[in-house]
Amino acid sequence: MSFLHLVAPKALDIAKSMVLGPDAKALLAANPAASAGEFTQALAGQKLNADAVGFLAHGMKPQAGVLWASESAAKVAGKLPPGEVQAAALAKSWVQGQASPMALKSQLAQMPLAGPGSWSAQAALLASEPPIPALGAMSMPALPGAPTPLTSNAIAGAVHLAASVDAGSLAIGVPQSPTLPALALPALELPPGAALPALSPMQLAPPQIAAMNDALAPFVELGMQIAQGALPLA
DSSP: OOOTTBSOSBHHHHHTTSOOOHHHHHHHHHOTTOBHHHHHHHHHHTTOHHHHHHHHHHHBOHHHHHHHHHHHHHHTGGGSOHHHHHHHHHHHHHHTTOSOHHHHHHHHHTSOSOSHHHHHHHHHHHHHSOOOGGGGGGGSOSSTTOOOHHHHHHHHHHHHHHHHHHTTSOOOSOTTSOOOOTTSOSEEEOOTTOOOOEEEOOOOOHHHHHHHHHHHHHHHHHHHHHHTTSSOOO
16 A cells, blocks of 8 residues: 555655664664655564664654644554543544634643644644744645654654553653653653743663563554555544
């Protein structure tokens, strides 16, 4: 099945807009002509799932990426507080054309950005609004039809947080004081004076990297299904 919801046919074109880990770089260097879909499958096959999350988050069309974020949160809905579940559902409604940016803003104003549901709603809000000139390149998509870097970061953050919740390494019962364990790579932070997501790399030991990649595996599979069009956007 073709990856119809990726913004470029070649993996190299998408890879230029992001930072790949050394193993993922070597994988692409070994097959620089790989299609975006082939490279995604190769990353998953080599258990480089953190790189696969980043690649899909930067390479999927915004609506598909937001659907991935919201469906990732829905996979762990039983472990999330009601607000997070509602935020994920609202993000999916935005993908389906049934929720406005104002509704997303209203939902996000009622809760902190603490889990995969709120971050999927944040991704939808970022995808729904025009680029912010003051943020320069961070608010401009690298490829036509691609999400902005900020939107990609929010999508990837939602997926990482969902995987952490699924693995039992992140509990979001008290959203006022969330803690992001080592498994939740990358860490999510709010830049001063702006309610916009940013991702900060963390140094992990090899066992932590392996655990993170294992936790991400089913969510990468979900992302590939959405990128292939197996789940409808509307």
